[in-house]
Amino acid sequence: MKAVLCKAFGPAETLVVEETTNPEAKKNEVIIDVHCAGVNFPDTLIIEGKYQFKPPFPFSPGGEAAGVVSSVGEKVSHLKVGDRVMALTGWGSFAEQVAVPSYNVMPVPKSMDFPSAAAFGMTYGTSMHALKQRANLQPGETLLVLGASGGVGLAAVEIGKAMGAKVIAAASSAEKLEVAKAAGADELINYSESNLKEEVKRLTGGQGADVIYDPVGGDLFDLAVRSIAWNGRLLVVGFASGRIPEVAVNLMLLKGAAVVGVFWGSFAQRQPQDNLANFQQLFAWHTEGKLKPLVSETFPLEKAADAINLLGQRKAVGKVVVQVR
Numbered sequence: 001m002k003a004v005l006c007k008a009f010g011p012a013e014t015l016v017v018e019e020t021t022n023p024e025a026k027k028n029e030v031i032i033d034v035h036c037a038g039v040n041f042p043d044t045l046i047i048e049g050k051y052q053f054k055p056p057f058p059f060s061p062g063g064e065a066a067g068v069v070s071s072v073g074e075k076v077s078h079l080k081v082g083d084r085v086m087a088l089t090g091w092g093s094f095a096e097q098v099a100v101p102s103y104n105v106m107p108v109p110k111s112m113d114f115p116s117a118a119a120f121g122m123t124y125g126t127s128m129h130a131l132k133q134r135a136n137l138q139p140g141e142t143l144l145v146l147g148a149s150g151g152v153g154l155a156a157v158e159i160g161k162a163m164g165a166k167v168i169a170a171a172s173s174a175e176k177l178e179v180a181k182a183a184g185a186d187e188l189i190n191y192s193e194s195n196l197k198e199e200v201k202r203l204t205g206g207q208g209a210d211v212i213y214d215p216v217g218g219d220l221f222d223l224a225v226r227s228i229a230w231n232g233r234l235l236v237v238g239f240a241s242g243r244i245p246e247v248a249v250n251l252m253l254l255k256g257a258a259v260v261g262v263f264w265g266s267f268a269q270r271q272p273q274d275n276l277a278n279f280q281q282l283f284a285w286h287t288e289g290k291l292k293p294l295v296s297e298t299f300p301l302e303k304a305a306d307a308i309n310l311l312g313q314r315k316a317v318g319k320v321v322v323q324v325r
Contacts, residue, residue: 069085123319124155138163
């Protein structure tokens with residue numbers, strides 16, 4: 001099979017596309033013929049040895065895939081050959097086939113095409129877990145989404161609206177904010193032109209945001225801490241800015257607020273039934289037209305390095321997908 005291979009830690013330009021051996025399913029695995037693979041921020045880290053997992057060389061990046069089951073291990077009962085599925089792979093999806101533990105594989109609705117399925121699992125899974133289990137977002141509360149035009153940010157905007165919240169989308173340009181507005185955001189903040197804290201205060205009548213969704217970190221986190229409402233929850237989703245911030249805990253004390261970590265991958269393994277329930281709700285909202293994954297750019301397998309760089313340079317809007325078949 002053809003695969004994108006990382007043979008040594010380094011920038012995306014060092015990746016190569018080569019023929020390699022096809023995987024075989026172990027007892028609890030399935031083999032997926034990959035049609036599309038989602039590109040995510042961890043892909044920019046794993047190839048440089050900066051992610052929490054360091055696979056043995058050579059490996060293919062790509063943490064999520066959508067395709068068709070081509071074989072199943074002897075202990076797999078809930079999936080069969082020919083099923084259309086999405087999968088959380090960790091790595092390995094930038095290839096024509098990938099072996100995946102069956103508990104990380106889920107059938108997709110008939111209404112969802114492969115590019116949308118490849119763009120769905122990680123971003124919507126993360127945002128749903130963040131807003132439901134970690135933030136306990138309630139109807140009528142105010143949700144502030146930072147980095148609102150990115151993959152997880154846009155998913156958070158849509159899910160927040162579906163859960164009945166007032167959504168404030170914050171991003172670095174007018175073009176990115178238009179994307180968030182189209183996804184349903186009620187209010188917009190361009191934090192490259194205005195002060196985030198002052199704008200949140202203005203838009204909430206001085207109360208602040210009940211829930212803050214932060215995949216960016218860095219300076220924006222510092223401002224977000226000062227924009228939180230009484231009893232607020234600040235969700236730590238990621239650090240796309242490159243700087244891991246430190247929290248002034250006295251501010252949390254004064255607001256009776258909480259800083260809450262979000263690690264969807266671990267949640268999905270530790271609480272599979274809760275994760276399944278989340279996706280049943282997400283699929284229902286997708287069927288109702290409330291969730292519309294935005295795939296802004298598609299790259300062929302041979303151009304996977306360009307897809308990773310687009311994300312690493314924070315130029316991506318919505319989701320970027322590698323088209324394998």
